Amino acid sequence: MSSQDYVRLLDATIQHLERLRSDGVKFLPIAPSTLAALGAPTPKSNDPKSSSTASPKVAPTPATNSPQTRATGTPGRTASPRFPEEMAESFDTAKASLTPSILPISSTPAVLIPTTDVSRPLPPPLEHPGKIAAMHSLRERALACTRCAPLAKARKSVVVGVGDVAARLLFVGEAPGEEEDAQGEPFVGAAGQKLTQIIQAMGLTRETVYIANVLKCRPDTPSQAYGNRKPRPEEMSTCLPYLQEQIEIIQPQVIVALGATAMEGLFGKASVFITKVRGDWQSFRGIPVMPTYHPSYILRNQSLSVKRQVWEDMLAVMERLSLPISDKQRGFFLNPAG
Ligand code: SF4
Incomplete structure (x- = not known):
């Protein structure tokens, strides 16, 4: 996934979460495995690209591993510096771990x-x-x-x-x-x-x-x-x-x-x-x-x-x-x- 794709995906995710919040949604079901993937530490890199990459805003990181995890209570925050590619990889891992019962709320099967x-x-x-x-x-x-x-x-x-x-x-x-x-x-x-x-x-x-x-x-x-x-x-x-x-x-x-x-x-x-x-x-x-x-x-x-x-x-x-x-x-x- 390219950096541009990643940013587009992140934008869409943030928009989706903000929309859910505006519609009154307070909780999103999320699998423990997804939480683990999202919260996994990201390896540091000395690649000079990292310093020129603007830190994107990301949706709040869930605070617990409860199946009903608060996902919209905190406004978007600034992520710690990461390569977009690394974050995209992490996102893909998380997405792949979603179970069918979670997909309807958290995915947008656009096709x-x-x-x-x-x-x-x-x-x-x-x-x-x-x-x-x-x-x-x-x-x-x-x-x-x-x-x-x-x-x-x-x-x-x-x-x-x-x-x-x-x-x-x-x-x-x-x-x-x-x-x-x-x-x-x-x-x-x-x-x-x-x-x-x-x-x-x-x-x-x-x-x-x-x-x-x-x-x-x-x-x-x-x-x-x-x-x-x-x-x-x-x-x-x-x-x-x-x-x-x-x-x-x-x-x-x-x-x-x-x-x-x-x-x-x-x-x-x-x-x-x-x-x-x-x-x-x-x-x-x-x-x-x-x-x-x-x-x-x-x-x-x-x-x-x-x-x-x-x-x-x-x-x-x-x-x-x-x-x-x-x-x-x-x-x-x-x-x-x-
Ligand atoms: S198509 Fe679905 S949403 Fe539309 S009226 Fe029928 S049941 Fe309701």
Whole structure:
């Protein structure tokens, strides 16, 4: 593994752990053998490359060898100097030691999502009564769906979506969390309230847009007492036809993809770095898609610049929809008083 690959892998791992933490995950199951591999001392080297290699940030090292090891309680810390190659080797050793029962949470089998044909044209649009009937039919099928047996067994609700079936704007998230599962509606927790604020700041309401997730059932968390987990690629690809159908019914003028996982699920991509793609228009079956940060990212990163980035994405969406934009709206989050 090259140094670059290693850094990419480490970045992805840190992002994954931070995402789990933001979703409320406090513990990750981890095998004792994995802990041993991760904690193994690394041989020192006098190779001059080591002094020029920036010390990367790494996820917290678990403190115990309990099967339920605290993995997200400490912010990322600076690793002691090591060669990336050595750390990659250590990571590979650890990865190889993971048992199948651990893999679902800690690995991202990126190749499992089939490629989505994002250029397939949409069918002719339905009239309003046809949209209502089609969405009702979809809802009935989704409520009875058991394609993902563990999720169907664990769920309280199938969270199909909410809003206007003729909306011009569709927000797409990744999956219901604990609160969404309990209430049967997407984006009703803290992140949901943040999304509602964003929608209202755009001069819209939840009733005039449509909100849906790639996955309609909450990802099960059999090894956790509470918290949520990121959907697996195969779960998203299994459920994606429902979202595809919703998009065909609604035929929104713009889609906002909330976070990297929503982008991965929607486009069938293995790995999306939201920091790289946010703000750049994409196209899904002819519909412009604006990728932006997930509201939970704003909640855990309260910096003005992140709020402004999301707001600039929304301003671009408003312009695309020819929505009126006041001077006050244009100036949101440009200064500490914004
Ligand atoms: S996540 Fe989607 S495909 Fe899987 S059981 Fe639920 S509705 Fe069915």
